[in-house]
Amino acid sequence: MNLVLHNFFRSSASVRVRAALNLKGLAYEHVSYVLRKKEHRAEAFLELNPQGLVPALQLEDGTILNQSLAIIDYLDGQHPEPALLPESALDRAWVRGLAHAVSCDIHPLNNLRVLQYLDQQLGVSEEGVAEWFRHWVDEGFASLEKQLASDARRGRFCYGDTPGLADICLFAQVANNRRFDVDMSPYPTLQAIHDHCLELPAIVDALPEHHPHAN
Amino acid sequence: MNLVLHNFFRSSASVRVRAALNLKGLAYEHVSYVLRKKEHRAEAFLELNPQGLVPALQLEDGTILNQSLAIIDYLDGQHPEPALLPESALDRAWVRGLAHAVSCDIHPLNNLRVLQYLDQQLGVSEEGVAEWFRHWVDEGFASLEKQLASDARRGRFCYGDTPGLADICLFAQVANNRRFDVDMSPYPTLQAIHDHCLELPAIVDALPEHHPHAN
Structure with a gap:
């Protein structure tokens, strides 16, 4: 399974994670949720991500990560180049x-x-x-x-x-x-x-x- | 110089950093700012910490760190025991x-x-x-x-x-x-x-x- 980013095109936190994935050169698929239609509050998504907020990143094994900065931190640890945080x-x-x-x-x-x-x-x-x-x-x-x-x-x-x-x-x-x-x-x-x-x-x-x- | 925590007793982000410092067993001094009196917006504090928000942690060499979670992350790296974040x-x-x-x-x-x-x-x-x-x-x-x-x-x-x-x-x-x-x-x-x-x-x-x- 590929990386899947559950996100919304206009969400600012989603922009952050997309930029990080792109900078790392990682391929990913999109699943989109229209926030005004409350699609991120539908039962299917809440089962994946009880926080009911986008973005959430689904890893190759199905694990869901949420919170944009926690996701970016994880990506930076797993894919160190290019580094998004300094060494010191x-x-x-x-x-x-x-x-x-x-x-x-x-x-x-x-x-x-x-x-x-x-x-x-x-x-x-x-x-x-x-x-x-x-x-x-x-x-x-x-x-x-x-x-x-x-x-x-x-x-x-x-x-x-x-x-x-x-x-x-x-x-x-x-x-x-x-x-x-x-x-x-x-x-x-x-x-x-x-x-x-x-x-x-x-x-x-x-x-x-x-x-x-x-x- | 000792660690100095610029904080306010009732600030929730200040509570976080105090708890982390205490769990790590680190000694620190307090400088207090009464938020309702806007003491954290006084020129002297803004010079130390242009974000003008508490808490800010002043290290032994005078360096100021701000944002509670960034501070706790730093403390966890420098003083690994007890760990505040998992290994994996x-x-x-x-x-x-x-x-x-x-x-x-x-x-x-x-x-x-x-x-x-x-x-x-x-x-x-x-x-x-x-x-x-x-x-x-x-x-x-x-x-x-x-x-x-x-x-x-x-x-x-x-x-x-x-x-x-x-x-x-x-x-x-x-x-x-x-x-x-x-x-x-x-x-x-x-x-x-x-x-x-x-x-x-x-x-x-x-x-x-x-x-x-x-x-």
């Missing part, structure tokens, strides 16, 4: 800290399910939802810009001249931002890293619009 | 997946800064904020209960009979829930794991009420 323990902690600033402090607040709750349960206006989205992106990006702009380890990417875990998270977040018109001009360092990602087909192919089931 | 790559991914279900899918939504936004920017009522809090806990805990109840690797803790990363995250979340009266009866497996944590002084000492600067 301190630098690994640095890169993980950058990645988690996106994956824990920005993205969870701007998930579809959260925006739907704001809209449907709290009656927040469309503009209010957009402000919410941009608020958490701006909070997180302002910190990341400050951290990265002055860091000597930065190169074309967050850490050195090859893309890694933090770049993947940043890139996926910028892709996600497009729907809400986030102004990137206060974040020239992040913009430059993003633009360097755009030069790499492995990362570009992970974008929603290049997904085989995009619509 | 697959089991590590499993435990990380459980931990991230809390650290990415529950806790970021229920942070003080988010609850304040709901209250102050969106005018959500006190009861509405409490419902929001419980909603995301229930979403996450229902999945975790399902995952853990049927998993053969579970023992007294999420993975085997010694506490690890997932237990720390779960424990810190349950402590956080106390302010919002979350009903744990649908989650007997999670409750049992939590209760086993309560038997360990290293973990209990991480609770807000045992913090030297608690008030």
